[in-house]
Amino acid sequence: MNSRISLWLLLISLLILALKSPYANAEDIDLVVSADYVVTMDDKNTVIDKGAIAIDNGIIVAVDEQALINGKYSPTKRIAGENRVLMPGLVNGHTHAAMVLFRGIADDLELMEWLTKYIFPAEIRFVNKEFVRIGTQLACLEMIRGGTTTVVDMYFHPKEIARVMEECGLRAIVGAAVIEQESGYTKNFADAMNKAESFIGQWKNKNNRITPAFAPHAAYTITPDNLKIVRKRANELSVGIAIHLSESKAELKLVGDSYGETSINHLEKIGFFHGPTIAAHVVWPTKAEISILSARGVGAIHNPTSNMKIASGFAPVPEMLDAGVAVGLGTDGAASNNDLDMWDEIRLAAYIHKGRLLDPETMPALRVLEIATRVGAAAIGLDDTGSLATGKHADLILVSLDAAHLVPMYDVVSHLVYAVDAQDVQTVIVDGKVLMEDRKVLTLDEQEVIKAARTIAARIDKEIRATR
């Protein structure tokens, strides 16, 4: 080794030491967010008092006490505030976003009557590209304002949905609706598959936030042969599937009459679960079927409001969690909810199983918060979000504890589950980008979206009144 190389090596070594030394200059990064309480929802559900997280290029680079983060990083932007909780954004595992335009159009009805007499006909008459674009914008507005950062959507015109989700900055799995009957969007199953594949081709690997998927409606509306085709094409294209599953007793009767099986057994027999699957509802699984979901790694999305409102029933969520099923939480569409408020679902997931099982210790606050964040993210196959941990996407929210209904506070996790409302969410960040700051949404023109939504709804209202 000659002396010139030795000198160079010495200089490089000194430089490395200097960078690693506590006396070195702080590292330049994009963003530091601080709060009085950081509820990380990491694998140990760590809570850090006076904590902060460092974010660069949309990724969390450190989660620690404020003093340590501030000493180590020099951010372009800082977000801080008194009396706030920093936590992962909420993961809405099942919705039909654009259906906010049908919010409250038909209440207090049973699932099949609601679907066949009100929703399917309204969809045929009113759902077009503009409906989906404006409806999804309105839904994103509501979701951002309520602290949702990731959403699994299933609806028509998925290219419109994906474009809106991309523009407004949310993380989304966009499931292209696949049905057999004619709709305003597709003529038949083949047409639905063609359109879904065209969408998937366009969005696959286009944007790290938008993940395309197939969304066949349900086992009672699509034949086994066609469901097998969906699974085959999904696996060939390396995308997942979202489906409604075992939602109501009426579904069990339809599937039983046609195929002599309950829904989950039926899909297991045709090999439908051989690939990533997100199953919404799962209200009526047998014990054996719960084992199938667990063994196949199917994510089960609990939608407590919708399941009660259309009287589908109470999903056996603690039982599924105990059996190792990956459970997530969802709002369903606003036609059966009637909002996209994940805090309502959190509270209900904590309450209803205690009431149903007469067991006050089931679904404790922390477990519910898990299915709304880290566990819910895993259930939809997005392990890279749902918690505040190094290397994860910077998807996070700041919740204010200032409102009277949050005073006093003894336990931050209890407050997040049992007392916080959507309107307490102050700031929302996805992929390191600020979507809402101090309740001002930055990625959508709120007044324009609301105005456009009201214009469409006025048209729908007028037509419905004229024909009833």
Place this chain on the structure above:
Amino acid sequence: MNSRISLWLLLISLLILALKSPYANAEDIDLVVSADYVVTMDDKNTVIDKGAIAIDNGIIVAVDEQALINGKYSPTKRIAGENRVLMPGLVNGHTHAAMVLFRGIADDLELMEWLTKYIFPAEIRFVNKEFVRIGTQLACLEMIRGGTTTVVDMYFHPKEIARVMEECGLRAIVGAAVIEQESGYTKNFADAMNKAESFIGQWKNKNNRITPAFAPHAAYTITPDNLKIVRKRANELSVGIAIHLSESKAELKLVGDSYGETSINHLEKIGFFHGPTIAAHVVWPTKAEISILSARGVGAIHNPTSNMKIASGFAPVPEMLDAGVAVGLGTDGAASNNDLDMWDEIRLAAYIHKGRLLDPETMPALRVLEIATRVGAAAIGLDDTGSLATGKHADLILVSLDAAHLVPMYDVVSHLVYAVDAQDVQTVIVDGKVLMEDRKVLTLDEQEVIKAARTIAARIDKEIRATR
């Protein structure tokens, strides 16, 4: 009849005609409140588009279309606004207001364990006059901000409670807690009765908004002889009684072991229902017991959050309503809820019975809104509030429909039950007096109350941590 009398009669007749004529001067009154939708909750559940109500001396003098009200009345003050709903204030039929200071202190526990290991000991250590005063102020702040105008409270130091309720402007039935065991407030039953009677003597007929009552805890904590004394003294003093009743299976076991009866049968046998009674919870009545409640005119207050959270169960509310029981809705205290948000209770009352009975048509939106307003007011014996009708107290709220989660709107009643949140309430009026206008509370110093509450809670938190 002589001509002078005739002339006088003619003049008087002309004067009457002039006053009744549309060309006469408008009548001077205190207040007119207008809104795009007036959901009156009167006996016919009338909804008036572009409606208004006229208020004078705290009483509703007219409810009609805006054009008619504006032509007829000349108010000192007008409250109007775009895109709002005017409706009666919510009636919270059961709470322990001051317990907001125990919000989230012990979650995910069964009723008896929660009561005996956490709540009773905490009450003995921490509940004093200051606790009750500040706690009740904080609760009133939260209730006003959420659109509650009438509340039934049961707690210690009722003189403090009544004073705070009077000052902040709410309508309240204040039940003086009567227990047998020693507490920080009373030594034994006789002491509790003396203090309750002193309170009732002080507040009976003092203020039309504050109604004193006895509040014996429950059939499993007070002996039959003492319950008979409470009933006797209540009837002698012409006041009502509020009590916890048939709340949990654990209660049924205790009452059964002691008296060989279920709670309601037990109280019926000792004549406890012979006088105005407000029964909180009523989760486990038999069919025969439901008939007793109906026949005796006992008001049954449904507390869905609390009943699920401490796993008491699901009260048979549709069954009670069908049997003619006057049912109201309540939050219970914030130690078992963990907030005083009546909109949560409204939604739950609409959802859980659909889920439990697998009947999507049970507890439709309008029926739920009734038990939160007019029917709930009747259940607590206050027929003079709970609806917007001529002659009733002017207890009303304005709800904004501006937020994204309320866009679009097809059905105003559906929105109030299935989508509105506490924070959508803009303006609250009780007895014709404005308690909150455009989300600014006028009768309490919000920041001072929150500061005082946090100071007390910090002391409690420190002591609990030191002894656990």
